[in-house]
Amino acid sequence: MVFDGISHFVTSTHRSVESQQSFIRNLLDEVKRVAEMDYRSQMAGDISRRDLMELIKVRGDLLPLWTSHDTQFPGEYVGAIAPQDGSKLGDGDSVAAFSKDGNWILADIVTCHSNSRYECRDVDDDKKKLTVFARSHLLPLPKWKANPASDKHALFEKNAIVLALYPQTTCFYKGIVHSPPADFREPYQVAFEDDSYASGFCPPMPVAQKYVVAFREVAGLTASTAPKKGNGHKKK
Template identity: 40%
Template sequence: MGRLKTSSGGTGSTSLTSERTPPATTASTMTTSSSSSGHMVTASSSSSVSLNNLQTVDLKLRDSLRELYFLIHQVQEERARGEHNLTNITKTHERMQIEQKISPYFKSKLRGLYNTAMQDAESESQLLRKALDKIAEIKSLQEQGQVHRPKQIMRRGVLMNLLQQNAITLPLWIGKPGERPPPLCGAVSAEPNYIAKTGDKVAARVRSTDGEENWILAEVVAYNSNSCRYEVDDIDAEEGKERHTLSRRRIVPLPIWKVSPETDPEALFPKGALVLALYPQTTCFYRALVHDPPELTSSDYSVLFEDTSYPEGYSPPLSVAQRYVIACRDDRKK
């Protein structure tokens, strides 16, 4: 499947072209293949291992969904207790207004009620954090399950809609007071020794058949700790038809949490920052300047893509989700 991308020609016009064609069928499509240790693995045994992995993932997924169900019920119960206490606080204040005095009795009662309210809020907060962690675990298991299932060729419209949904459902980071956003939260880069997991979506710098290098949206297939190289699949190609083996410096993990501009604005790229952003309706990342960072949790970045077809050298502002805006790792000289 070719990728639709924007490219500026010599006349400065912008057009949609096919980036590349899939390479020739590799030996991995044959009945047998050689593993790194030199042993021969039959297709049937490989399928059996994949089926066992899929069954294991499905069992873990069911258990996690059951745990999330109980956590949600605990949150509701804790919230009901908290609301009851808040009602008592309101009634106490109403009685104080009627009597028009603050007696030692009311002071003592309110102190106890407010302490209880704070404890209720902390308990509810802890349960909500557990629920959010469980949701993130479920999403990870779902992605693992997709890795072990045969991939289906998607129509472009379906793929674009799926990428948009992935961006919308990206978990929101909610830290404790004073807690700093962790790596891979918004604009916060991954730790230097971070290794992306199988099934993770990443930006990958690949070289096409004509020698041109592009940053594409890809999925991690495997990581070789001996060679420190990734195997990734082009997200916009049939499984295995555009597989690349790349060094770690050619891989940039995508954020795994969204950032709230109200609570953690420092974890967002500021206005004027140079970034790599996924061009709308494509699966390619291009250099861009942040025009405006998100203003709300549900908002996107507004970015200006480099484009020589415009007198200013940049496109008009375009919206790109937090999920698909990353630090610029382009080695090209400015």
């Protein structure tokens, strides 16, 4: 009788925990949906550069934390775990796009013409002009944060070579991870290539998980050097 009572208690507790987890996941999904609607609404209208920079920062800060659904192991789009090369991307996905002038720019996918051609909009283009990119020139950005406490393997390690969004710009530059997040609320600390420093890298800067992806060359070209000290910030 005592065993039956304990078994019932454990089963009831397990169901209660699962119910709470389901509620939290649904709540997080709703927050993500509302945040995405707000982002698209603001991007569709006229927005000042100052507000754009703040919107980009907030979007990085609000990247939802990955929580287990059907598996305990994080999959594609969680932290540093990118989808397979050539995999189909979705409308509205955020990407780093390799532009004709040799820069990796922050862009949003507007339309997928096929699995190899995508119409994208540079988030920093006031005219909202659309440009077609080959799939090989697009790096999808994370859709969930990885939790260092449970999914450390889904984060870039110290000294990993990455492309990261330089603060207060809309361009990705080559750098190395000085330190990964120790907590899911923390950003990466990224040291960008900068030959004006003796080390060849500028002091580490904070970059949200959403804006850090694996480094890639395109046709032998690397990312342009990040803005140098004393020169202010450049867009492209």
